[in-house]
Amino acid sequence: MVQESVSMLLPNGIRLTIIPTAKFKTISMALFIHQELAAEKATFTALLPSVLERGSRQYPDNLTLRRELEQLYGAELTTGVHKKGERHLISCSLEMMHGKYVGEGEQMLRRGLSILGGVIGDPLVVNGGFKEEYVVQEKEQLEKTIRSLINDKALYAVERCLQEMCAEERYGVFKYGRIEDLEKIDPASLWRYYRELLSTNPMELYIVGDLDAKQAEEVARETLYFSRGPQRNNLPETAVYVEPAEARFIQEKMPVGQAKLVLGYRTNIAYDDPLYFPLVLYNGILGGFPHSKLFLNVREKASLAYYVYSRLEKQKGIMLIAAGIEGNKYEMAREIIESQVEAMARGQISELELENSRRGLINRLRVQEDNPYQHINRHLDGEVGGKKYSTAEMIRALEEVGLNDIKAVAEKIGLDTVYLLQGEEGVLPDVRQEQ
Amino acid sequence: MSDKNSKTVRQFDELQETLFCYKIYPGMLLYVLPKAGYQSKYAAFSTRFGSIDNHFRVEGSGETVKVPEGVAHFLEHKLFEDERGNVFDRFAAYGASSNAFTTFTHTTYLFSTTDHFSECLELLLDFVQEPYFTDESVSKEQGIIGQEIRMYEDNPHWRIFFDMLQSLYQHHPVREDIAGTVESIAQITPDLLYQCYRCFYHPGNMALFVVGDLDPDRVWQQVEENIARRNYKELGEIIRLYPDEPEAVLRQRTTREMVVSEPLFNLGFKDPAVAQLKGDALLRRESAMEILLDILFGPSEPLFNELYEEMLIDDRFDVGYTAEPSYGYVLIGGGTRDPDQLYERIMEAIARAKQEGLGEEQFERHRRSQLGNFMRRFNSLEFIAHNYLAYRFRGSDLFNYPAILQQITLNEVQALLEEVLVPERHAVSVIVPKKA
Numbered sequence: 103m104v105q106e107s108v109s110m111l112l113p114n115g116i117r118l119t120i121i122p123t124a125k126f127k128t129i130s131m132a133l134f135i136h137q138e139l140a141a142e143k144a145t146f147t148a149l150l151p152s153v154l155e156r157g158s159r160q161y162p163d164n165l166t167l168r169r170e171l172e173q174l175y176g177a178e179l180t181t182g183v184h185k186k187g188e189r190h191l192i193s194c195s196l197e198m199m200h201g202k203y204v205g206e207g208e209q210m211l212r213r214g215l216s217i218l219g220g221v222i223g224d225p226l227v228v229n230g231g232f233k234e235e236y237v238v239q240e241k242e243q244l245e246k247t248i249r250s251l252i253n254d255k256a257l258y259a260v261e262r263c264l265q266e267m268c269a270e271e272r273y274g275v276f277k278y279g280r281i282e283d284l285e286k287i288d289p290a291s292l293w294r295y296y297r298e299l300l301s302t303n304p305m306e307l308y309i310v311g312d313l314d315a316k317q318a319e320e321v322a323r324e325t326l327y328f329s330r331g332p333q334r335n336n337l338p339e340t341a342v343y344v345e346p347a348e349a350r351f352i353q354e355k356m357p358v359g360q361a362k363l364v365l366g367y368r369t370n371i372a373y374d375d376p377l378y379f380p381l382v383l384y385n386g387i388l389g390g391f392p393h394s395k396l397f398l399n400v401r402e403k404a405s406l407a408y409y410v411y412s413r414l415e416k417q418k419g420i421m422l423i424a425a426g427i428e429g430n431k432y433e434m435a436r437e438i439i440e441s442q443v444e445a446m447a448r449g450q451i452s453e454l455e456l457e458n459s460r461r462g463l464i465n466r467l468r469v470q471e472d473n474p475y476q477h478i479n480r481h482l483d484g485e486v487g488g489k490k491y492s493t494a495e496m497i498r499a500l501e502e503v504g505l506n507d508i509k510a511v512a513e514k515i516g517l518d519t520v521y522l523l524q525g526e527e528g529v530l531p532d533v534r535q536e537q
Numbered sequence: 538m539s540d541k542n543s544k545t546v547r548q549f550d551e552l553q554e555t556l557f558c559y560k561i562y563p564g565m566l567l568y569v570l571p572k573a574g575y576q577s578k579y580a581a582f583s584t585r586f587g588s589i590d591n592h593f594r595v596e597g598s599g600e601t602v603k604v605p606e607g608v609a610h611f612l613e614h615k616l617f618e619d620e621r622g623n624v625f626d627r628f629a630a631y632g633a634s635s636n637a638f639t640t641f642t643h644t645t646y647l648f649s650t651t652d653h654f655s656e657c658l659e660l661l662l663d664f665v666q667e668p669y670f671t672d673e674s675v676s677k678e679q680g681i682i683g684q685e686i687r688m689y690e691d692n693p694h695w696r697i698f699f700d701m702l703q704s705l706y707q708h709h710p711v712r713e714d715i716a717g718t719v720e721s722i723a724q725i726t727p728d729l730l731y732q733c734y735r736c737f738y739h740p741g742n743m744a745l746f747v748v749g750d751l752d753p754d755r756v757w758q759q760v761e762e763n764i765a766r767r768n769y770k771e772l773g774e775i776i777r778l779y780p781d782e783p784e785a786v787l788r789q790r791t792t793r794e795m796v797v798s799e800p801l802f803n804l805g806f807k808d809p810a811v812a813q814l815k816g817d818a819l820l821r822r823e824s825a826m827e828i829l830l831d832i833l834f835g836p837s838e839p840l841f842n843e844l845y846e847e848m849l850i851d852d853r854f855d856v857g858y859t860a861e862p863s864y865g866y867v868l869i870g871g872g873t874r875d876p877d878q879l880y881e882r883i884m885e886a887i888a889r890a891k892q893e894g895l896g897e898e899q900f901e902r903h904r905r906s907q908l909g910n911f912m913r914r915f916n917s918l919e920f921i922a923h924n925y926l927a928y929r930f931r932g933s934d935l936f937n938y939p940a941i942l943q944q945i946t947l948n949e950v951q952a953l954l955e956e957v958l959v960p961e962r963h964a965v966s967v968i969v970p971k972k973a
Binding site for chain 2: 123124125126127128163164165168169171172173174175176177178197198199203235239242243246247249250251252253254255256356357358359360391392393397398401402405406407408409426427428454457458459461462464465466468469471472473474
């Protein structure tokens with residue numbers, strides 16, 4: 103069973119949350135630095151994790167770092183950037199097998215945490231900047247990552263829809279930043295940016311696993327000892343409220359076989375809004391499950407798509423509907439999708455649809471407790487969204503939602519942007535075979 | 538195979554897990570792994586019927602059947618529907634989520650739930666054992682699967698994978714897409730589905746894995762009752778017919794143009810020796826090969842770091858080995874600015890490793906790391922259930938992995954390097970950016 107989490111501040115202001123549970127075979131730890139999502143900062147923020155991961159003062163290159171991880175039974179170190187609402191987060195996480203399987207305990211926790219602490223708090227600094235070759239190489243790798251969005255057409259279409267929809271908002275900023283900003287970044291400017299971030303921005307550390315909270319706290323104090331300055335407490339909130347005028351239609355053409363349709367809606371419901379759980383249920387009924395309206399009508403009845411779903415950008419109050427369709431069936435698909443949204447607004451929701459979706463959502467919440475990162479993500483959502491819900495509170499909130507609440511949600515939802523990635527007729531991939 | 542019902546309890550000390558194994562007349566295998574503290578209960582019901590099983594006969598029946606590509610996958614889609622409608626809805630009523638997938642070698646139906654476990658299990662057993670195919674429902678599914686095929690056609694990673702398999706293999710059905718083609722699925726009829734169903738969905742060809750905070754014997758009792766009331770007769774052995782596959786690859790290089798940001802590169806080595814291996818020997822070869830690949834290409838070794846620093850690879854560079862009883866291959870690849878240079882460098886590194894040999898320190902370090910990787914994945918109930926069944930169908934036992942890993946020797950790994958990573962049996966597939 104998962105016990106109650108314990109939360110405390112380390113002397114340097116890092117918030118430590120320990121989630122003790124014996125059911126996993128691992129100890130999972132994750133450190134987050136919060137930053138505002140903003141166009142002029144995003145590329146700096148996005149570049150940092152990979153530069154940090156190249157080496158710390160203690161393990162100054164990838165070879166030494168990776169070998170230490172291997173000695174820790176193949177511990178996995180991952181860094182990344184995430185977009186949660188209009189927050190930009192840097193993460194550094196380490197997952198390792200629990201020492202109890204090989205007769206080692208606290209010592210492994212200490213070694214793991216000290217790698218994590220070193221990568222974030224004690225980076226390799228040369229002549230007042232990050233190591234130059236690391237910055238140069240990681241800039242190139244980041245450019246590759248930004249360009250590679252196109253390789254996954256479904257993801258590309260969703261990201262393009264959000265970019266168009268939020269072109270005037272911070273949410274429209276791509277989490278990997280912009281290629282044109284890369285040339286402005288050098289080892290010294292990146293280090294200056296990071297030093298300030300490290301000193302002043304909110305930081306959180308989570309540790310999940312079979313451990314003694316007191317002992318873990320002690321180890322964390324000793325391994326994440328770097329000093330920090332006065333903390334800023336003024337990261338801007340996510341802007342949620344937008345009343346869309348006429349829906350915009352954006353079309354792009356590409357030599358692909360399947361067209362991708364994405365509809366972006368404004369819900370005008372924030373994560374801490376009393377209507378948030380009714381919105382979650384609304385989305386479930388519409389397109390969150392294989393029993394939902396969209397799956398049933400677009401796929402099972404009209405045979406138009408293999409995948410069709412709706413989902414929430416919950417921290418931003420946006421709902422997306424996406425489907426992969428035959429290019430010439432665009433109008434039919436859009437019509438069926440919009441008619442389902444209208445049915446929601448008219449309250450055409452059967453008792454079965456309502457209850458099955460409610461049960462499905464409650465099941466999902468419970469299942470999430472079986473994954474260490476979902477525990478962490480739950481806490482993080484509360485931190486960013488300004489309201490923390492326990493599993494029991496979320497379940498209770500879902501149980502209380504009635505048809506009237508869903509109706510209230512439907513009244514607030516408006517279509518903002520329709521994005522279509524259209525194939526070029528008759529264009530098929532060419533193959534060359536050599537003996 | 539099909540004796541009376543039986544039960545064995547197996548203790549795995551390294552994993553600190555206890556697995557309950559049952560055999561149910563006429564030949565179905567049931568595994569229950571109790572997992573204290575987990576909220577979800579997960580069940581996977583699999584038949585050894587995958588996309589490569591397209592030519593077969595049942596012993597005693599005489600008749601040899603050849604079916605169009607994509608039938609196993611099509612059948613998987615169609616089992617979710619019967620005269621009462623959609624099976625998803627029935628799981629939803631219990632709050633459970635259900636799904637299914639088809640691979641080269643098997644089809645798996647699954648659900649995950651936190652409540653009403655025995656009702657869900659009953660539902661799973663029932664819908665998989667009660668087929669219902671009509672002309673109308675088959676034709677509707679052709680449209681849906683057509684879009685699924687289209688989706689994969691636009692996926693460069695999927696395309697380069699099949700370009701590789703079509704280069705490595707001359708005749709083996711692993712060359713063909715699991716979902717088939719729009720043309721091949723157009724030939725599917727209800728009769729054809731029933732014919733495949735009767736053969737491959739017999740309990741003697743199936744296994745069920747259940748994991749969660751559960752009482753194993755109660756699960757056993759429920760499954761046994763469900764199977765018993767269907768009055769199955771024993772089925773003769775299913776003979777799967779595969780064409781003779783030469784050791785040589787079909788072609789050395791395939792290039793395709795697609796909308797990608799930079800070239801994608803795959804290098805493959807065909808491993809014909811797997812055909813002589815069964816059971817834990819296959820698992821042992823796979824484990825040894827993983828150590829080898831990690832020594833040669835892992836991020837803790839010089840080659841990876843050199844290639845990375847020269848921008849020839851990125852951190853999505855991937856290396857893997859597949860060992861099935863009828864086919865096996867090594868796959869190496871990822872995005873690159875220069876496929877030709879990357880190819881040269883990898884081939885050189887392999888040649889150099891053969892000359893210089895592998896080190897004992899490296900070997901132990903990678904072996905240690907592999908053990909931890911495996912243990913970490915045991916957090917996931919899905920991982921355990923799916924992989925247990927996949928290895929079971931190959932005749933091996935996933936839970937033996939930690940013990941097998943300890944038996945592997947450096948010499949064995951060195952021998953695999955000489956035997957498998959040979960220029961005579963390699964192929965390259967490349968995807969280059971299409972000019973818009």
